[in-house]
Amino acid sequence: MPEIAVRKRSHDEAVQSQRKFFKKTARGKVLKVLRERYLRDDVPCGLSLCSLCDTEQALPSKPLLLESRLGHDSFPNGHFLLPDTNMDLFESQLFSPSIILLQTVMDEVRHRSLPLCNRLKTLVESDEKTTFIFYNEYKKFGFRDTAVVRIDGETPNDLNDRSIREAALWYQNHVKQAYSTVKRKERLPTIVLITEDSANRSKANSQGIRSMSVRQYVEGLQISDKAHLLDLLSAEPEEIEVAHTSELSTKTLYSEYLPMASLVAGVKSGQLYQGYFNANPYNYLEGSVNVLSFHRPVLIIGREHMNRSVHGDVVAIEMLPESEWKSSAEEVIDPEIFDAPSDLLKNDNAEDSEEEVDTTKLQGREETLIMESRDRISLQLQPTGKTSLVNSNNDSLALQTVFATPVSRLLPRIKLRTRQAPTLLGQKILVTLDRWSINSRYPEGHFVRALGQVESKEAEQESLLLEYEVPYRPFGKAILDCLPPEGAQWVVPPKDPHNPAWRDREDLRDLLICSIDPPNCQDIDDALHARLLPNGNIEAGVHIADVSYFVLPENAMDVEAAARSTTVYLVDNRIDMLPSLLGTNLCSLRPNVERLAFSAIWELTPNADVVNVRFTKSVIASKAAFTYEQAQIRKDDPHMQDDLTDSIRLLNSLAQKLKQKRMAAGALNLSSPEVKIHLDSSESSDPIDVEQKEMKETNSLVEEFMLLANISVAKKIQEVFPLTSVLRRHLPPPKGNFEKLQDILQKCKGLSLDVSSSATLAKSLDLCVDSQEPAFNTLVRIMATRCMLSAEYFCSGSVSRDTFGHYGLASPIYTHFTSPIRRYADVLVHRQLAAAINYVPLHPSLQGKAFVERTLENANHRHRMAQMAGRASIEFYVGLALKSRGNKAADQHVQEEAFVIRTFRNGLGVFVSKLGIEGLVTFKRDVKFDPEQYTITIPGSNGKDIVIKIFNKVTVGISVEKDKNTQRGKVKMSLTKPIDSSQI
The missing domain is CATH 2.40.50.140 (Nucleic acid-binding proteins)
Structure with missing residues (x-):
């Protein structure tokens, strides 16, 4: 039980040491940590008619609360909703009660899921929702002078529930006092605690707090479109229990999941292994899990052993005895051949019998396919296991059963019960998964909302964004309020050392700086320059948009940028990380416009050896913005002899030598397929053709200097902040990842692939050529790329120093510094670099590993999702372009x-x-x-x-x-x- 000590600070404030614990540092030192919490009398309630609280302390951007505008059978005098969160319901435009959102609930959501927390914050900031955050954790209630602390035997969840009930009870009494002063005592609104926890509801009602489930609340609403809101809810626990009872007579298809305590103990003891489940895109009866303990992925064969896993789930697996290890079937097995039901809709009475027949047919066929795989000859048996746990990261009012077909073939059909079945046919819809019974082939879910008719471009775009979890809602008022009040008219102020914009900045406006980017690039976040020095060496500079000047730590725009983490590029759309005023204007290094920058400037020998490097905040004025093609033409034209062209040639010469040094050190020249979609110039923007992208020498010019900047910055910040630096690494791939490619090359082409190091792999790839087919080497490099692990962001104090390296770049240290407009990790690196050169103190959030680790975990996830969304967009538009070409x-x-x-x-x-x-x-x-x-x-x-x-x-x-x-x-x-x- 934590120690409690209270002492008075002032008339309205008390401080308590809320928690004492011991923390072990990376060097093994044990620290005693004592955390204090300050309780206040002046935390406002947020109610519009209250004269007891100081309303000036309320959120300035949100109106105070009046009782709910939604009519309800049980609350004729109005009510305020105090929820324990249901995101699908809150996001509906039909749902607009007056909501009191407790700090306890916000904290609980944040600890459970950062993306979910950011969705909740977006709702709070939205002008369409009437929401007030009540900081109950800092409120000194009259019936106690200390914060709520855990008592013996109480779980963290029980503690949160008790905090919520205490806040509801305080509000209930507070409303009586507040409304009596405005002569509304006879028409008191009700404080309604909404929770799905039946035990919490029972305790609340016993304390005189009005409490109900979300379903009970929605069923009492006096609105015409109640069916839509009811469809947003998952089944009540009572309904699930009834459904479970009705299924007991059916055959059990899957094993029960192990209890969490058993799983934790199993993973710790080495009896279970944890990893991501990867469904086989060619064979729906196979999947795999990458486990570091094994040199090849662990094979999972059959639905029974997959145990309701879906692609991307975090799973715990149990290894089968080595005598039962299998090989992949090497066969295309499509579930559509036997998958049922074929009809989208069917009535409740037919459901159980149809599924039972379907299951029997499928199980027989699946068992045959699995048995066949045991006898097949294969290159090598794979370690094989089974899943023990899954942790997944949606005209009549009559309920009907609908089978929704997911967009991804790697997911099973989803069974949902809805009151809107006739209107959902032919629609793209959003569904939430609720549960998956051990007796059913299909998981169960509930309808969230319709996106539009299938094949409409708008519905397809939105479904793609939802599929890859891309935050795409417009920036809210609180975020836009963080922008400069001058808007697009903002300019760099006249030079004045006392002006904050010019403080300790170098004036580099006279340098011949230019940018080189893809065509139609609007978010220009990097520019370059080079010039000869009197001693015969060369000065080269990379100048990056100073985004951190505008995006201040922990303001609303910063929080949103951290949540989005990256700009997502689609074929005909861009989902920005930052408001476009910054990304395409104030932070974009446009030509002939003064801009704030963060510059890395090197002195290099003619042979591209780095003599020294310095970092400085600066003001620049780019002299030109070139496309790769324009810069290439300019460089190659012997008639162009101006200083700017000479600068590009100088940069190119250095870039070639920098690349030679990287390749000599073992850097890999890998490939991925890149295509260019040609869109119709009319308003429709329909794709009309597709072709391969052509890479020019100037592409490599820019790449080499961006790599040099990232490596140089990584060294600097890690030197100054060894425990919290934001870095990026690329771990060496397990040698087993290349076994199949090595065997294919040997048997099909007589070529060998040495994967003992990145240097030997690079040499081997150079030798994988076919004199009759120039594209062969590129193909091998694409296949080799798919054997690699993904690069990832990490906190320097969280991993051992010998794992910092970037395998693909053959660099011992690396980070991302050069694209802060479109990557949040770069914004953090800018803040750390600014502190490293003593420009500003390091912000407190970057002084501890916890914040950095949590933020980078989200960045890694968002980066992966953005890549997949971009590829899916290209695939979609390639299909449209080919359809257009095929029709002709x-x-x-x-x-x-x-x-x-x-x-x-x-x-x-x-x-x-x-x-x-x-x-x-x-x-x-x-x-x-x-x-x-x-x-x-x-x-x-x-x-x-x-x-x-x-x-x-x-x-x-x-x-x-x-x-x-x-x-x-x-x-x-x-x-x-x-x-x-x-x-x-």
Whole structure:
């Protein structure tokens, strides 16, 4: 039990040592930490008619609360809602009661999920919602002088529930006093505590607090569209219990999840292993989990062993005995062949029998497929296991059962009960998963909202953003209020050392600085310069937009930027991390406009050896903004002899030498497919064509200096702040990741791949060439890239020093400094660098590891989601472009050359390099499949067998058809050469 000590600070303030604990530092030193909390009398209630509280202490951007405008059967005199949160309901435009949101609830949501907390903050700041945050943790209630603290045997959840009930009780008494002063005593509004915890409701009601579940509250609302709100709710515990009882007679399909205590103990003892579940995109009966203890991913075969896992879940797995280890089936197995029910809607009476028949059919077929995989010859058996726990990171009022088909094929159909079934047909909808019974093939969920008709561009765009958790709501008033009041008219003030904008800044406006970016770039966050020095060396500078001047720590804009963490680039849209006034204007290093910058300036020898580097806040005036192509033309034109062009040539010369040094140190030159979508210039912006992106020498010029800046800054901040530096690393991949690629190269091309180090891998990749096929080397590099681990942000004090390195760049230390407009990690690095050069003190939030770790965990997640959203957007628009191109073709499909990159028992995986897309060619008849040699053999029409193996070039026909899951256009491929797959 924590120690409590109270002493008076003033007439309205008391301080207590709320918690004492011991903390071990990274160096092993044990510190005693004593945290104090200050309790106040002047924390306002936020009620509009209250004359007892100091309303000036209320949130200035939000109006004070009047009793709820929503009519309710149980509260004729009005009411205030004090909730224990239901996000889906609160986000509905139909739901607009007067809400008192407790600090306890906000803290609980923040600890549970940072993205969820940010959604809640957005709602609080929204002008459409009437919400007031009550800081009950700092309120000195009349019936006690200390904060609520845990008592013996009380869990943290019980403590929070007690805090919420105390606040509700205080409000109930406070309303009586406040309303009596305005002669409203006979019409007192009710304080209504909303919670899904039945025990908490029972305790609240016994204390005289009006409490009910969300469903009970919604059912009493006097609104016409009550059915929509009811659909936003998950089943009540009582309903779930009834449903569970009705399922006891059906066959158990899955094992019960282990209790959390058993899981924690199992992982700690090494009996269980933790990781992310990755569904096999080709075979819905297989998945895998990457576990560091094993050199290959752990294979999970069959629905029973997957135990209701869905792609991306954090799972705990139990290893099977080595005698039961299996190999991958190497077969395309699509659930659509047997998946049921085929109808979207069916009535309740038919539900159980249909699912039972369906389950029996599926189980028989699935068992056959799994048994077949045991006898298949494969390169190597994989460690095999099973899942023990999943932790997932949505005209009549009559309920009907609906089966919703998820956008992702890696997810199962979702069963939901809704009162709006007829209106949902043909719609893209948002669904929340509620539970997955051990007796059902399908998880259960509830409807959140409709996005629009399938295939409409608006619905597809929004569904894509939701699918990859991209925060895309407009910036709220509180965020926009953080921008300079001058708006777009803001300019760098005249030079004055006493002006905050000029304090300790270097005036670099006379330097020949320019930017080089992709076409139509609006958020220009980097610019460069180079000039010869009298001693024969070269001064080169990278100048980065000084975003941290405008984005101040912990204000509303900073909190939102931290939550979004990155700008997301889609084909025809950009979801900004910061308001566009900053990203595309005040922080964009436009030509011939003075801008605030953070500069890294090196002195280098002609051979690109760094003599020294310095960092400074600066004011610059870029002289030009070039595209990569414009800079390339300028550099290559012998008639261009001006100083700016000479500067570009100087930068290019240094960049080439910097790259040579990186490659000599073992840096990898990897590849990923990049394409350019051509959009119609009309208002429709429809895609009309697609082609490969062309990389120019000037692309590499910019890349090399951005890498140099990031490495230089990383060294500086880690030197000054060894425990809290924001860094980025790329861990070496497990050697097992390359085993299959090594075997494929050896057997199909007679080439070897040495993966003992990044340097040997780089040399090996250089030697993977085919004189007859120039694109072969790029293909191998793309395949090698997919064997790598992902790079990640980390806090320097949280990992050992020998794991700091960036494998792909062959650098012992690295960070992100060069794109603060679009990456929040860079904003943190700017703050740390500013403190490292003594420009400003380090902000308290960056002095402890906890904040840095939590923020970077979110940054890593958002970065992954942004990448996937960008790829999905390209895939969507490539499909539209091909559909447009195919409609103009006589045979209604496009012919393109492709490389074979996978062989299956019943098909081929192919990669169309010109379009940067992969596809699947499937065969209806059996073919001869040799998994050891990665070949398939097809009988030819002339009696001669046709052998196809990985890396062979084939011709495919590409058409676009509606995908059953996504309802978007889906690329479909068929083989046309060396044989027509429609005949197989």
